Amino acid sequence: MLGDMSGDLTIGQVAGRTGLSVHTLRFYEREGILADPVRREPGGRRVYGEHHVEWLNLCVLLRASGMPLPAIREYTELVRRGGHTAAERLALLRAHRDRVRERMARLDECMDLIEFKIRVYEDHLEQGPPEGEHLCGAPAEEPAAHPAAS
Amino acid sequence: MLGDMSGDLTIGQVAGRTGLSVHTLRFYEREGILADPVRREPGGRRVYGEHHVEWLNLCVLLRASGMPLPAIREYTELVRRGGHTAAERLALLRAHRDRVRERMARLDECMDLIEFKIRVYEDHLEQGPPEGEHLCGAPAEEPAAHPAAS
DNA sequence: CTAGGAGTTCGAGTCGGCTCTAGCTCAAGT
DNA sequence: ACTTGAGCTAGAGCCGACTCGAACTCCTAG
Incomplete structure (x- = not known):
């Protein structure tokens, strides 16, 4: 050892x-x-x-x-340069936080549509796969015609 | 035109x-x-x-x-193969939904620590940069000794 | 003494997802 | 007639973030 x-x-x-x-x-x-x-x-x-x-x-x-790694490197360099860089570090962290928030918001929107599509498929599958002509493609193949689908 | x-x-x-x-x-x-x-x-x-x-x-x-693109291609192929693939599409979407949920949960955890660090820097900057010996490196250079920092 | 396992460097390779270049064809406008 | 602009193909290049390989050095246990 x-x-x-x-x-x-x-x-x-x-x-x-x-x-x-x-x-x-x-x-x-x-x-x-x-x-x-x-x-x-x-x-x-x-x-x-x-x-x-x-x-x-x-x-x-x-x-x-x-x-991204370059941003982490930047942060690392600030830390290395000592305590007087605190304001810059704060700015960097805040910028990152804001970007993360945006990504989370975007993910939420995506989830809405994904769950909507899942629900459509579930409904379709559980209460009627009666091979009718109206489901030739899918129950909701491209149902982007949905709220919040810009 | x-x-x-x-x-x-x-x-x-x-x-x-x-x-x-x-x-x-x-x-x-x-x-x-x-x-x-x-x-x-x-x-x-x-x-x-x-x-x-x-x-x-x-x-x-x-x-x-x-x-990822391969998964989208897979989904596309199911759609192309017609309505009888609905169950597989549903499975694919559910798997994706679960992965997105996990990523969101992970992001939430990250946000907690990021916001904690931001608060520490804010406190440090606004109410006392008195160049004391205790802030030689940073107010919280590596404060990963924090709840939820495994 | 020797074999194994963990470490070292340097540079090359991989993978995902685009992004761009070269050299070409069209169709329309001046 | 000619330029401009959008489109076409095939294939190369790029970027980020690893990931791996070759060839070598240690240390320790058997």
Whole structure:
């Protein structure tokens, strides 16, 4: 086993704790996604600490919410440059929040139509597949003629 | 002007009405994303009808809700094969709906943390940037030590 | 002593989804 | 007659975000 000295972690352990692959961890590091540098043990292996894991989990969350890597890098750089960049970080986060909100709103709209179509199919299937001529194509093949389908 | 015969549309008009580019329209056609084939006028130009526009708008919506092109193609093929595939279409839509729901739930979680971080930065900025030692890095540089931060 | 497993670098490859280029044909307007 | 603009095809290129391969170095256990 690796020396379980203080809170040090190998890349594999960090992969385990973040859900990222070791490939991706090295990739993120090259991309400048780590706010403070990874130490190396003599021999060149990366040595991570808990703070790296926390930071990476934040990055995972930002990615999951759709923030592109360049934006994450930008944020990372602000953090690296110290506390006087707080206003810029706030602006970045707010911009991201707004974009996420928009995407969520859009998703809600999509859900409305998807659920509408599902309901139409359900009705059609459960109470009458009487192979009549009026369902040659589908019960509602293109029922975009629906509220909120611009 | 193009002969404004019945409801016929050029590719450019369809692009206008769907928000897709003409490139993307041809691409989608190659990808088998059109339930029924596009006619051609003598000379080879595509002739679309309103039903194409409706179908494409549905596709746009499915894309916007994260459905990958292969799944859309699959759905398209079911529609093409006729009304007896309704059950399969329903299954496909339900699966998609479930995935969208999951993504929305995940987004909600992300929003919680993003908004938490924003609040922390706001508080820090508005009521005291007194350059003390305790904000050397940030008010909450990695405050993933937060409810719902697994 | 040697085999295994985990680590390293660098660069190439993959995948999804477009996006664009080159070289061509039409049809209409001036 | 000629230019302009929209369309056509086939195929290449691009971008984002990984993902993998080759070739090598360690360390540890058997």
